[in-house]
Amino acid sequence: MRLAQISAVAAAFSALLAGPAVAQQAASEPEYSGLLAGPASRLADKGITFDLTVYDFLFTNPSFGLDPGNAGNSAYWVTSADVDLDKLMGWKGGKFHLKETFFNLVYNNDDIAGQFGDNSLGYQTTYIQRGSELSQLTLEQSMFNGKVNVEFGRTHPFFYFTPMTCETYNTCYQDVLYFNAGYISPLFSVWGGRAKIDLSPTSYFQVGTFSLDQGWHFHSGWDWGRPLPDGMLSLAEYGFDTAYGPGGKYTGKYVLTGYYNSGEHASNNTTVSGRSRGLFPDEQAKMESDTSGIVFNSTQIVWREDGGSSTYSSPRTLAVYTGAGYSFDTTVPVLADIYMGFNLHAPLLSRPNDKVGMKFRYEAMNDSYNEFMAQANKTAGGSGAPFEDKFIVELNAHTDLFKGMVLESVAQYIVNPNSYYNPYTAERPDEGFYLGATLKVPLGKFAGIAPQ
Numbered sequence: 284m285r286l287a288q289i290s291a292v293a294a295a296f297s298a299l300l301a302g303p304a305v306a307q308q309a310a311s312e313p314e315y316s317g318l319l320a321g322p323a324s325r326l327a328d329k330g331i332t333f334d335l336t337v338y339d340f341l342f343t344n345p346s347f348g349l350d351p352g353n354a355g356n357s358a359y360w361v362t363s364a365d366v367d368l369d370k371l372m373g374w375k376g377g378k379f380h381l382k383e384t385f386f387n388l389v390y391n392n393d394d395i396a397g398q399f400g401d402n403s404l405g406y407q408t409t410y411i412q413r414g415s416e417l418s419q420l421t422l423e424q425s426m427f428n429g430k431v432n433v434e435f436g437r438t439h440p441f442f443y444f445t446p447m448t449c450e451t452y453n454t455c456y457q458d459v460l461y462f463n464a465g466y467i468s469p470l471f472s473v474w475g476g477r478a479k480i481d482l483s484p485t486s487y488f489q490v491g492t493f494s495l496d497q498g499w500h501f502h503s504g505w506d507w508g509r510p511l512p513d514g515m516l517s518l519a520e521y522g523f524d525t526a527y528g529p530g531g532k533y534t535g536k537y538v539l540t541g542y543y544n545s546g547e548h549a550s551n552n553t554t555v556s557g558r559s560r561g562l563f564p565d566e567q568a569k570m571e572s573d574t575s576g577i578v579f580n581s582t583q584i585v586w587r588e589d590g591g592s593s594t595y596s597s598p599r600t601l602a603v604y605t606g607a608g609y610s611f612d613t614t615v616p617v618l619a620d621i622y623m624g625f626n627l628h629a630p631l632l633s634r635p636n637d638k639v640g641m642k643f644r645y646e647a648m649n650d651s652y653n654e655f656m657a658q659a660n661k662t663a664g665g666s667g668a669p670f671e672d673k674f675i676v677e678l679n680a681h682t683d684l685f686k687g688m689v690l691e692s693v694a695q696y697i698v699n700p701n702s703y704y705n706p707y708t709a710e711r712p713d714e715g716f717y718l719g720a721t722l723k724v725p726l727g728k729f730a731g732i733a734p735q
Contacts, residue, residue: 317731327734330370334363334727338452339388340719342395342406347697347715349400349705357408358388359470360726361418376426380434382419384470386411402462402703403620403646404675404695405717406453409468410500417472417504435476437504440493441469443477444518445540448582448604449624449642451679453693453719458646459576459608463615464542465495465516472504474512486523492516495546514546514572525583532591535583543575550614552655561658564707576610599629616652616703621645624677636683644675648701659706666711671699687725694718 315324323333338361343354361384368377392408399405421436434443449455460466467473475493482488494512496502502509522538547570552559554566586601608620624642629635648656653670661667677695684690700712727733 313734315731315734317729320731323732328370330367332365332367332733334361334365334733335725335730336361337722337724337726339722339724340406340408340453341721342408342453342719343717344395344399344405345716345718347401347404347700347713347717348398349702349708349710349712350398351713351715353391353395353398355391355395355408356388357386357390357392357411359409360385360387361470363419376424376429378423378425380419380421380423380436382417383415384418385415387414397705399717400702400705400708400712401673401697401700402616403458403644403673404697404700405693406719406721407456407461409470412500413503415503416470418470419472420504421476430481432479433476436474437472438475438493439469439472440466440475440477440491440516440518443479443489443491444520445578445580446522446536446538448536448580448606449622449679450604450626450638450640450681451691451693452721452723453691454642454677454679454695457578457580457606457608458617458620459578459610460542462617463544463574463576463608463610463612465514465544465546467496467499471499473499475516477518483523485526486521488519488521490517490519492518495544497546512546514544516542516544516546518542532587533584535581537581538579540578540580541575542578543573545573547572548574548615551616551649551651552658553651559655559658561655561660561706562662564659564662571612571614574610574612574615576608576612578608579605580607581605599627599632602626602628610649613649613651616648618647618649619645622675626681634683636681638681640679640681642675642677642679644677645672646675647672653701656702656706660702660709660711663707664709668711670701673700674698687723687728689723691721691723692718693720 339358341356344351363382366379368374389411396408417437419438421434421438423434425432447455473494477489477491479487479489493516495514495516497513518540520540525535527533549568550571552561553569554560554563555569560568582602582604584600584602588599603625605623610618622642622644624640626638626640628638630639657667657669675695675697679693682690695717698714702712728735
């Protein structure tokens, strides 16, 4: 067991031996309930908090893809410990974060990407090679009354940049970031950090830089004595919130992010000898360097049943969201990834935490990558027909079960899927349906180690 985990377990065990305590906190403090509420609340008073959340992803392609009719599953146990260094030792504005993710209930996780073929539809599985991964180990420092914030260590740009807007874990991702910018799964950490400044109460600017490691899935995150990274991913982001209407109840968030990747990447359809990768698969791909692009995300409440009068604590509202990514480089796979959707919050007033929604997505690959996939298909004995831009229609629901458990279900239909994950096949991917579900279980709250 690693040193940081040993320390966390020892601290919790010491608190258990300290005797009973009242778990109920003051009105302004978080409340703990459950088997471990007593020791957890005492540790929280000293600035040490814990959490454990399980995310189980179920995914299937009943009628779409290169090999329809398959299913898979992955469960991620995200464990975390956070330390308020001000409470613990008088270090004003300092915090420490540790997050480790454990994997189990894994079924058909590695093969289903090739069975799907397409790079955009449904849940994009995490390439799991071990039982756990270090997801975060960072030191955070706030200064100037919290207006400036710096965090660095083992981390991931997902924690800070391009915030999710579509509210479904299963299908809310931006392909320009994951296929062009160099994002890896947010469950896997890299060296990096960011600095953020609040320009006003409603706007901010931040920059960050993160290491690139093409062999990330073969490492645990704790093995730090490896060679220098393959390059750096640098990001800059400006964001602001709006508040218009009676009482400022129609709020929204708008974020513009630019990125630059200094590492190398394989050319879409050119080998080292200048020939087609699709027609000559045994030749090594030509390597290109540097790529950049932009991403714009937004979400805006456009309607409230109560007109913003605060008649209900959780009123029925309609929110519209967008996401748009564009690459400035034609040597990377994705040219543009654009989606727009809406969420109806509290469709039943008796269930204020539920949401239902619809999303429309359009994605264009660069011409050179479409050419590569078509020629690879021809090399494998297929028709070699060109791949067109794709369209995806999605219905989704966010259902509050009980005590913080959430079920998110997704149904998608794709037009013009591609064979990104299995290009050298004579088969052509079928248009059709994807079905998926994510179950979120807040075990930390159930056990009493996290506040209610």
